[in-house]
Amino acid sequence: MAEFVDYILNLDDSWFSYLVGALVAAVLILHVVAVGALLFIWMERKISGRIQDRLGPTRVGGKFGWLQTLADGIKLIAKEDLTPDLADKFLFKIAPYVGLAASYAAFIALPFADGVVGQHVNTAVFFVLAVLGLEVFSVILAGYASGSKWSLFGAMREAAQVVSYEVPLGMCVVVPVLICGTMNLTTIANMQAGYFTNWLVFNDPFTFLTAIIYFTCATAGVNRAPFDLAEAESELVAGFHTEYSGLRWSLFFMAEYSSMFVVSALASILFFGGPHGPIPIADILSFLSIDQLGNPDVQAFDETAGGFFSSVNLQVIIARLLGVGNLLFKGIIGVTVMMWIRWTFPRLRIDQVMTMCLKYCVPLAAVGFLGATAWQALDLPTANSLLGSPRYHHHELWTHGLEHQQGSENASSEASDDETPHAEDKTVKADEVFANTVPVSVVKGGER
Amino acid sequence: MSEIPLVTELRSRFGEGIIDVNLEAIDEWVEVTPDVLVGVCEFLKEAEGFRFDMCNSITVVDYLHTDPKKAAKVDWEPHMEVVYHLSSIATKMTLVLKVKIPRWKNGVEGELPGVPSVSGVWSTADWHEREAYDLSGVNFLGHPQLKRILCPDDWEGHPLRKDYEQPLEYHGIRGR
Amino acid sequence: MATSKIDDPRVIEFDVRTDEMLINMGPQHPSTHGVLRLVLRTDGEVVSDVEPHLGYLHRCAEKIGENLTARQWVPYTDRMDYLAAMNMNLGWSLVIEKMLDHDLPERARHLRVIISEMGRIASHLVAMGTYGLDLGSFTPFLYGFREREKILNLFEEACGARLTYSYLTPGGATADLPAGWTDKCLQFLAEFKEVIPELHTLLTTNTIFVSRTAGIGVMPARMAIDYGCTGPVLRGSGVYHDLRFHGEERYTEMYDGYVFDVICADPETGLYPESNYEFHGDSLDYPEIPRQAVLGDCWHRFYVRMLEVVQSVRLVEQAIEKYEATSGDWGTPIKLTQKLPAKEAYMETEAPRGQMGFYVVGNGDAIPWRVRARSSSFCNLSVTAPLCQGILLADIPAIVGSLDVVMGEIDR
């Protein structure tokens, strides 16, 4: 984006174009959060309505009541913003913003398609998890600051629950990281390009298990039923947001729905191919070849090409829009499943939630982790190797700093001679390590 | 009357404590004195072949005509009756116990009359007695926690007494 | 499975002990079924003491009864257990009939069976739905209400009201069932029978539901009797007692010639009576009792209600058959100013929530000297305090919900 602004305004590396680029990205992501929340709340109403044998909203905004959420939002904004007398005023007021900021920040590192990402973060997987983990503070602060005992109960439950569930969640996330050899979400997604057999969930039985555990833990992590103990309405009135009203109350929901989308999108990137559909349409139509994925030289806007229209690489744009659509679709499916679960199951009790985490999720995640490791180490067949479609290897090309290492395409093929370099030779040069330890499986995949 | 084993048993055990047995009533009842009430209840609960293990209800009936004209017509003196409806899950028997008490303790207006509490015999009597105390103003002696249950704690008077007058106002709410 | 080994409860193991908190649950709380207020003393999530506070819905029904004639008071019975108003009407009608020694024509008896058992189904559907709601599952609630609406439609057709019917009155009913009503009722029953397995799937056999209710709030039979619990709460503890079988003759003769089971687990085997009822294939078979369930726990109380619904369906079907077969009078209501003899009568009926008793004292006047309603929920609720000790906060809705109280009946 910055380059585009530079080109339009005929600038060179100006701070202004950086700023514009950043702002555009921020506003786009904000739209995902805000419009996403609108959409998801409407979806929740419709889905719950259908599940419960009723219609859901039908009137506002013409057909299907699709403007119902907006109307509700306007109503909420117009409502009186109450602050209880016993509340810690400052914390009470700031708590919803903390939550929204946290789930908003998680979008920064979430790649919507190859190259469509707010900010390339090398450790994006952990960044997203860590930032999502911060959302718990908004709940805790809200619960404490409300000055209500019910809210405090909600906050304490949330604290206990989220801290516990981060353990199996982290363990599940490590599995794709291990197979792909990178924590960069873009690269993880790109490594699953091609046919759907390339998706990590079909890699081996253990990744399948891990994907299920991940989704369970993610549901718990974002406080959705049957793990919505922090706001258990039949026990704690409304839990941590008992005392909230109006806009602040709705901010909690925006945060909840956008973090639901984040974890679903993360699940799709980690296990379900992310922006890559079951069939590589962009590759088949030769808009964007799979080999070009992750290549920073493939830009939607290439200013070196000369004239404005020739600079715009329409094929790449279409391919990336396809990717964005794919990811949004998968994320929405994940959210839908969460809603489906919510409207079907009763709520667990707090001790059962903890038991579920410590006695089932953690051991199962450990089994999944160990199993996936063993599968990789023993070089057992995966779905894509059985079907004969290769797992393309994509180095983290977006870092210009690594370009010189990328020149050693042959280095990686050399390295494939000894696949476990760290077992034999401890004097490994940094360069070599970069080239051949990271993508152990990548290299292997490349061979097949 | 003598062929009813339960009455015979009761009379032999409690003697003068059993005042009256009415078999003409729709639900036949036995009247006992307050002194033997708890003993009778304990016996009934354990009595072989009857085992009145459930106390269905405790009701206080206030017999008082506030209108002197009507009061002159009736053949009873103003008094209160505490009616215990008992039944048995084990034998499916039912029984009605009655205790007659004065309307006021020692005839002093405002002093609630007392009846021994049977909440030690049946746990359910706890709440029934609280309700009876609340609405009819009978002091159940020995009750672990005799306080109002339906009316607010600071309510005055006992509504189901015939001479009850509704308060004019309660915390600023108009009563009459 | 009847009783699992219980640890010595005198040894209490607790984690970090924290401050004791005094919390008000209600009267405005989503899971207290109206305006019940529970004062909880908690230590973290562990509840050490519960004290129910009643009276937020107290309307002096008994005092009002001392100023109205027997028939005038019928609408007030509607407002006691407003979820099973028909059964309340029935209780009051029966006690007045008992007092007047008024016998009913046969058709009226069958009509009463139809109406009261339909009322039981409606009431149990609400109990089931709200119990799901208490445990965080919203969908079964609406499923239950959907079916209940159909029953209310039928009731509306019969008497013109949807919630407070005043349909069954002393002496019979206010009117006969309209023409074609029984066919609609049978049609409803046929549809409803297909819904029952759905409800079982959503709740009874749901793993989370089972883990939330099984082994929670265990009430031994002796305790249930001691606290005067009746109805499904008592039968859930394995006590074979149903006034439709074991009540007074004036009430049980209504059910003469009907075939149905008392839903109650045999304390020896822990098994419920076989579902001898074949109608819709075998889909009305009772679901299996989960391993974790202990006799007398929340799950069993819920289960008893679910099975009673099936028995009620069975009864209504038989009743409609008998009703159609008899002709004649549906029972004329007594006069509005019918004088009551100077006697007293007490009568209990098996309302959906337990034994609903009415006590009337007459003095020869049309207006009774004293009216008393023995509320089933009142006694069932009294067991809350002993049941809710040493449990988690989340179990309180589970236990209170399984007792299925209606505050209108408790506070009167």
Added chain:
Amino acid sequence: MLLIGTVSVSWYLAVGAVLFVLGAVCMATKRNLLGVLMGVELVLNGANMNFIAFGSKVLRPEGSLGLDGQLIALFVIVLAAAEAAVALAIALNFYNNHNTVDVDRANELNG
């Protein structure tokens, strides 16, 4: 000065130093046991900042300590988590036994 100048390791060290001192003062002055714990966390972070600064390839390309700094920082973070768990357990036990979290009252062992 900073805005047009460049950031060097020293600036990071300065931030670390300030955090360290803030934490130390916090430890000294807070009476609440948990407040003291928070002071400890601040101190550890100040120290971590130094490790990161010295180990940063961005800040000091030549002759950098390489990954040592980052690795030690990682260990510090992990140990801080462990420390917090233990300290919290102590604090809660203390609270259970004394019904207070005031460290000044923890004087039972005073001779």
Added chain:
Amino acid sequence: MDLIAVAWPYWHQFFFIIFAAAAIGFGFGVLLSKNVVRMAFYLVLSLGSTAGLFFLAGAEFVGAMQLMIYVGGTLVLLIFGVMLTAQKDFINMDTHTQDWILATIVGGSLLMILLFGAFGAEDWNTPQNLEDAQIQATKEATPIGLALTGIRVDSLGDSKDAVEEGKSGYLMPFIIVSIHLLVVLIGAAYMARTKKLSHATDDKSSRAKLMLFKMEQEPERLEEETYVVTHRGKSALNPLEQSDENE
């Protein structure tokens, strides 16, 4: 147009100032706040800003870990502790004045020494050209991971011998830390647990449970008796029905 046309390579500095100011400012917030929950909140922000500084310094992995473990884990634990002990008396606790004075003096002098040290060494004060700092952010997670398994990849160009000579990376500390964590986990769980014997009359015991327990100990008479009575209920005082009973 001229203004915006300026190339501005100072993003690093810009963000450094923001994060450093936030870290220090909220650090002061921790120090000066009396309310323990607000202290925790400020600490969260302070540590979060520190994580931002880590990101700036190129230590992305450590930064993410800081956010995840420190902020997301440790501090939640701390706040949990705060809430468990949150009684009105302990939320706000004043510090004695003499403590303040002493701490300020000692802290001030410590700060002076540290700042002097920080800016004293010429080597540390050498500014780097940070123009392409962002893009230099390299894959550090991998070497860190390798280092933890015993391979050193940080000192470039070491000969094999030099590496093997005692410089076996961080495998040992890693294992020690792992075991340490395990011990701490068990220890903390053990310490926070108390087991007490209370009597049945204790208000904390469940009367229902007790009843069930008692029933198991001494089988009740009620249990032996059959509840399956199929006859109708009747008054115990009804002489006619009484005779039926004898059949």
